[in-house]
Amino acid sequence: MSDRKLSLGLFMPNCSNMPSISTANVVADQWTFEHNKQLALMAEAAGFNYLFPVSRWRGFGGETNFLGTSLETLTWATGILAATQRINVFSTVHVPLFHPFVVAKMGATLAHMSGNRWGLNVVSGWSEREFGMMGVPLEEHQRRYEKTGAFIEILQNLWHAERQPFNHDSEWYRVRDGEASPVPDKPPEIANAGSSADGRNLTARLCDWAFVSTPSIEAVGDVVSDIRTRAAQYGRKVKTAIFPFVVMGESKQAAESTLEQIIAAKDDVATKNWLHDLTAGSGSFDTFTENMLASSGGGVHVLGTADAIADQLEAAFAAGVDAVMLTFPRYMEGLQTFNNDVLPLLKQRGVV
């Protein structure tokens, strides 16, 4: 029998109004550190493996100003790691805004502080609202990922003593006799959430995790096998995580009705701004409907009774998914109900 298990994670509400671009069934101010810390402790106590934040520099306008208030994720991770003991905590950095030496040093520090519980999601950026505000140019899509590749190569050299000193010459960075000490005892896991072929190829070549967004659980199998095939071309293995939007109810109808309320109260302005930036900046979410983005920020919908939710997570696991970073309409309530009602089912079935 395989000892493969599904890792559980939370896609954390370190930004305001997560995860729905709506005024119904969200807790707008749940971004506070204290709230994040309580969720982290609850998730850790329940045996979750990962906490994963969102990195944003500006909101998307409208009534909600979706994600407009946010905690920066390297400093956020420092506090969360200090408050917890076992759970792994990611940070997310935008490549155009950080020098890889700075991130390598911060990462090595976090790895040493936490007993190697820190990981990094490297994002290339897509929102002209954010980058335009800062006067930082958003490169053309393919070039963005080329730069991200160079960034990760430098990080990895700085996290391996045996690769130092090193030189690096690319259009993006020039390094001479590069070194950094301490290196982490174990290289931190690197994730990328790119959806395009450029993004997936980069993930296949250099990352440990592909974080993906799929329109349905049925679509997960194809994405997993695509990522595995691309990774195999580099002789590598890459794990896949999805981020389900979990809406629980006493019945399927009750869960659907919660979802309908969220969609009925969607913030049209913020949704259109988000969609505009995503389409202009990435083009990878063309198959997602506006309602899907508004309700879950692009997370795959997992709706119904506890049993139905366990079924859908089990199906994703069977399709090859290695981790789920869960989101809930109201995180505290949602996590509590998940832990009470769904987790025992997943344990019984040997999924987690």
Ligand SMILES: Cc1cc2nc3c(=O)[nH]c(=O)nc-3n(C[C@H](O)[C@H](O)[C@H](O)COP(=O)(O)O)c2cc1C
């Ligand atoms: C699970 C997940 C998490 C993401 N987190 C962030 C984030 O915190 N900040 C950000 O700017 N983009 C984030 N993204 C966007 C991706 O980095 C990427 O730009 C997007 O999926 C479009 O893919 P593409 O660039 O390959 O077209 C995330 C995407 C996913 C699926």
